[in-house]
Amino acid sequence: MISARNITLRYGNRTVLEELDFSAKPGALTAIVGPNGSGKTTLLKALTGEVPFDGDVVVEGLNIATTPAWKLAMTRAVLPQSTSMSFPFQAIEVVRLGLQRSVSHDETLPQRALSKVGLDGYGSRFYQELSGGEQQRAQLARVLCQVWEPVLDGAPRWLFLDEPVSSLDIGHQLQVMTIARNYADAGGGVIAVMHDLNLSAMFADEIILMKAGRIISSGAADQALTNDTLSYAYGCPVQTRTVPQNTGWFFLPQGAGA
Known part of the structure; x- marks a missing residue:
């Protein structure tokens, strides 16, 4: 607890x-x-x-x-209120950052996380081109990737x-x-x-x-x-x-x- x-x-x-x-x-x-x-x-x-x-x-x-x-x-993983990114990362690259702090090295996790938050097919799009809500869900996918297993x-x-x-x-x-x-x-x-x-x-x-x-x-x-x-x-x-x-x-x- x-x-x-x-x-x-x-x-x-x-x-x-x-x-x-x-x-x-x-x-x-x-x-x-x-x-x-x-x-x-x-x-x-x-x-x-x-x-x-x-x-x-x-x-x-x-x-x-x-x-x-x-x-x-x-x-534990943390989703802040907002996250700004200056470099042109693709959405899948942003989500993949969660693997750096994860015990898992399953390379399928980023795509699975994007699918979970309703962004299937968005992986190749640049983060800055996403709407505010899409960016927020991409960040949630990153966080989920970090602690994918609840236990x-x-x-x-x-x-x-x-x-x-x-x-x-x-x-x-x-x-x-x-x-x-x-x-x-x-x-x-x-x-x-x-x-x-x-x-x-x-x-x-x-x-x-x-x-x-x-x-x-x-x-x-x-x-x-x-x-x-x-x-x-x-x-x-x-x-x-x-x-x-x-x-x-x-x-x-x-x-x-x-």
């Missing part, structure tokens, strides 16, 4: 994360939600060791402060996804979230920073709601995302509703309609 204790992070005099405790289990999809500036991406970067912080983060028994980067890369030698592996559906249409949002869901169902762990509350409620086992560098609620959708917690977090009235036949949850700002 992943365990973070007493995580505090400051930029100058500004406290971004304050004495925060966090945990996530393999076999589950954990969504981190909250308003802009609440610390979601900063928390993810702390969990992956991309930014310095006070406290401890342990991933499957490995303290990220003392574990070599190459060893962590065998256990390796009996140990779960992890996907860290920072706003993985931000540039995608509805169909591809569902495709990407289904990939994440399937990865967790196969025994791996997924931590995803999300803005879409409805997708989070549809796919996540655990939802972490943040505001101003703190976790204000956590649990399943109906526990973490209540009228009170959502209205407090986002600073506007929010009402939870169930869809017909009680098949799930959705969340609607009251000012958006009658």
Whole structure:
């Protein structure tokens, strides 16, 4: 599992994360939600060791402060919010970068990963010629290539996804979230920073709601995302509703309609 204790992070005099405790289990999809500036991406970067912080983060028994980067890369892969590339790489070359940090040397993986994210036949296209959503899915294919097997030698592996559906249409949002869901169902762990509350409620086992560098609620959708917690977090009235036949949850700002 992943365990973070007493995580505090400051930029100058500004406290971004304050004495925060966090945990996530393999076999589950954990969504981190909250308003802009609440610390979601900063928390993810702390969990992956991309930014310095006070406290401890342990991933499957490995303290990220003392574990070599190459060893962590065998256990977890990270999809950032955006990635810019200056050189004219083909899509397949971008995805193949995931093999450099992978325990597998199966040269069929990059093409299989492209197919999984719906980019079959895009391998020879230059990355810069892809749309924003296609670039985002190509990067997801790269990340999947790195930790293709959700469980390796009996140990779960992890996907860290920072706003993985931000540039995608509805169909591809569902495709990407289904990939994440399937990865967790196969025994791996997924931590995803999300803005879409409805997708989070549809796919996540655990939802972490943040505001101003703190976790204000956590649990399943109906526990973490209540009228009170959502209205407090986002600073506007929010009402939870169930869809017909009680098949799930959705969340609607009251000012958006009658």
